[in-house]
Amino acid sequence: MNKTIILNSRPIGKPQLSDFKLVEEEMPKITEGEILLKAKFVSVDPYLRGRMSDAKSYVPPFELQKLMGSGLVAEVTESQNEKFKVGDFVSGALNWKEFQVSTGENLLKIDDSVAPLSNYLGVLGMTGLTAYFGLTEIGKPQKGETIVVSGAAGAVGSIVGQIGKIMGCRVVGIAGSDEKVDLLKSKIGFDEAINYNTTEDMTNAIAEACPNGVDVYFDNVGGEISDAVHANINRLGRVINCGAISAYNDTSVLTGPRVEYFLIKKSALMQGFIVSNYAEKFPEGIKHLSKWLSEGKLTSTETIVEGFENIPQAFIDLFDGKNNGKMIVKI
Amino acid sequence: MNKTIILNSRPIGKPQLSDFKLVEEEMPKITEGEILLKAKFVSVDPYLRGRMSDAKSYVPPFELQKLMGSGLVAEVTESQNEKFKVGDFVSGALNWKEFQVSTGENLLKIDDSVAPLSNYLGVLGMTGLTAYFGLTEIGKPQKGETIVVSGAAGAVGSIVGQIGKIMGCRVVGIAGSDEKVDLLKSKIGFDEAINYNTTEDMTNAIAEACPNGVDVYFDNVGGEISDAVHANINRLGRVINCGAISAYNDTSVLTGPRVEYFLIKKSALMQGFIVSNYAEKFPEGIKHLSKWLSEGKLTSTETIVEGFENIPQAFIDLFDGKNNGKMIVKI
Known part of the structure; x- marks a missing residue:
């Protein structure tokens, strides 16, 4: 059977x-x-x-x-x-x-x-392509900029962080356990990582981990973690709305601070996407991801x-x- | 003295x-x-x-x-x-x-x-340039698309609507009195206008005024009016965050529905700006605005x-x- x-x-x-x-x-x-x-x-x-x-x-x-x-x-x-x-x-x-x-x-x-x-x-499938196109097409990180990734130890997040490092950025991850924080810093190559479950003041913790502010925020999570990152966004910052797992099961986080105010004050951008928007460019994405994988730059x-x-x-x-x-x- | x-x-x-x-x-x-x-x-x-x-x-x-x-x-x-x-x-x-x-x-x-x-x-100053660059650089309206403008009878909004018409779009305005609604439709050239003070279900009213959905939302207002427009945004829609007058004096509208969900579902964009971001292009903006003004396309x-x-x-x-x-x- x-x-x-x-x-x-x-x-x-x-x-x-x-x-x-x-x-x-x-x-x-x-x-x-x-x-x-x-x-x-x-x-x-x-x-x-x-x-x-x-x-x-x-x-x-x-x-x-x-x-x-x-x-x-x-x-x-x-x-x-x-x-x-x-x-x-x-x-x-x-x-x-x-x-x-x-x-x-x-x-x-x-x-x-x-x-x-x-x-x-x-890394060579939808997950890798989601990380690659979200970061490069919306985030457009420049060398020396700071990228924050929520859900950093997840499938997409762990790849985003590595691509960020390849692109010459400071990369800060947010995850939900000390074990994940250790993994992000010791194995995956994040410069800094924050355990949101044990951090009382996330806004302050992000400010400390990002002394030059946040230029790019790759958001897999949404909700209050994102509020704390938004509060640290730089002028002309870019927020990539990839996922909002915090809300998939929980309706209590469906409201929060309105974002118009920081978007206007900072001339910042938020953009949602799904990977299939970039279907025409998949071969380009696969080419880069395969190359980095074979060179050992991406694990x-x-x-x-x-x-x-x-x-x-x-x-x-x-x-x-x-x-x-x-x-x-x-x- | x-x-x-x-x-x-x-x-x-x-x-x-x-x-x-x-x-x-x-x-x-x-x-x-x-x-x-x-x-x-x-x-x-x-x-x-x-x-x-x-x-x-x-x-x-x-x-x-x-x-x-x-x-x-x-x-x-x-x-x-x-x-x-x-x-x-x-x-x-x-x-x-x-x-x-x-x-x-x-x-x-x-x-x-x-x-x-x-x-x-x-029209030939910061106001006109704000309308011009917000709409063209962020909104990027295509002929035949639908643009919704909040604060439509205001300084920036009334110009946005006219530029939208020049660009071949359907333009729907939101304003706060019947007098303004009349002005928008009879004098300024909006295709449709909605009085938010006398409309109970704004989400539904916008849906009716925009049978093909909303491709571009030029937001001068923020708050609950914007929630209703967001609910009608099309796939790949663009929200231009120009102002949030609803909140400048009133802190009660500082929270609202989180936007990540519609941004992801619709692969949509929200972007704040201030006109000085486009200072290098001011001569281009003035050229277009003056030409339209002299041709009578812009009043x-x-x-x-x-x-x-x-x-x-x-x-x-x-x-x-x-x-x-x-x-x-x-x-």
Whole structure:
């Protein structure tokens, strides 16, 4: 039998295991032009929380009692499509199924001799591209400027910090545990990191960590952490609104200080984005990320959980910050 | 004796007449290299409210018991400076004095045969340049897009709407009285206008006035009016944060819905600015504004109050929206 995971109920607040359901089905069969894929690695990402609600957004919501999905790396185990042969590895937006049938459309062939397969869900996948384009296209950091990253130990944040260093900036991370703060400073290369869970006055802590103020703020978190960064933004500062995980489950942070005042006073900018806005430039992004990875300037931080049935728990753990870097489920 | 106006006390909330003081002094005398200026027109602007507080901002605060100042048009009545002759008209940042001495530095000679002198404080001055650069440099409106303007009947807003029409956009204004709504639609050329004082559901009213959504929002007001516009913003929309008059006197609107969520969902942008950011491009702006003015595509809407001693009241009246277009005091 083939294992699949469906959306059992729409979460209220933080997702629960009962919002998901493991369903077994007959093993799928391919016909002419199709390939059979075996899931190898499954990406779990905060943005999926939005798709579990039925609110209108930039991607359609998952349907109740239908399959969940995300970015997957898979192996071709059967092929009736001349473009793919058994043993090929691919990445793409796929369903949460151990085995699934595909026409091969929108799948990218990937090479495990260039980088470990899991990297194609992280630093060489949407995660890396999100960090790269958000930072370079909106943040436009200049050498010597200061970049603050919230959710710094997360999948996107840990890459943003490293690209910031490559670009010659001072990089300060905000994360939720001393362990993450240590990781950011000792392994990932941040100049400074702040544990927001043990810091009483975040505004002051950011001011101390950023003696020249904040030129670029890469925001994965939103909420009160962001208020504290906004208070330290420099003239002509840029805020990249990549995510707002603080609010995905919690409606109490939906209001806060109005931003018009600091935006006007500082001639500052806030801009939201999704990575697909830059789809035309993906090859450029991949080229830079691959080069930095191969030169050792960029390291991939991953938290790998094992077992298909653990996908929902791995996803839920994102909201408790249990991941360092990219959270991936190995099948 | 020469009349001057000083800052008597820092306002708490809305400025009062008692925050200002009319002070008489000896008539000033010029020496070598100087000119004597007689004030002809005085600009009063919402941003001056910020300078009456001692909070740090992009311009230094006025000092207590020292002169107030703003944009003035003045006539040269005596000259010991070869660059200026008696009868010349100039505009620039000057003090609130009937007569004052200047070296001529940072003053612009203006020509009353090109446009009425008061226009140099409005459509051909900082006001027009603020509208022009905010809209074109941040808003970047494309033909056929929809622009919403708050404070639409104000000095900047009324020009933004007209430039929007010149650029081929649908332009919708928000103002505070039926008289202003009529003015916007019948005289200034807005396609639609909404009276926020008599509209219960602003979000819905904006949706109805903007059947294709809002691509560009030129915000002079901030606060709840802006919340309603943000709710209607299109994908890749742009919000120009020019002013936030709703909050200059009222601290109760300092919190509101967090904007990260719509910015991310819509890949939208908010950007604050002050006109001096674009100082290098002022000649380009003046060229366009003068051309449109001479072609009759741009009309100047002004509310003119008479009398030097009425400058404070004219300024206070801005916060009650008593002006249509640019508020100017004629001396």
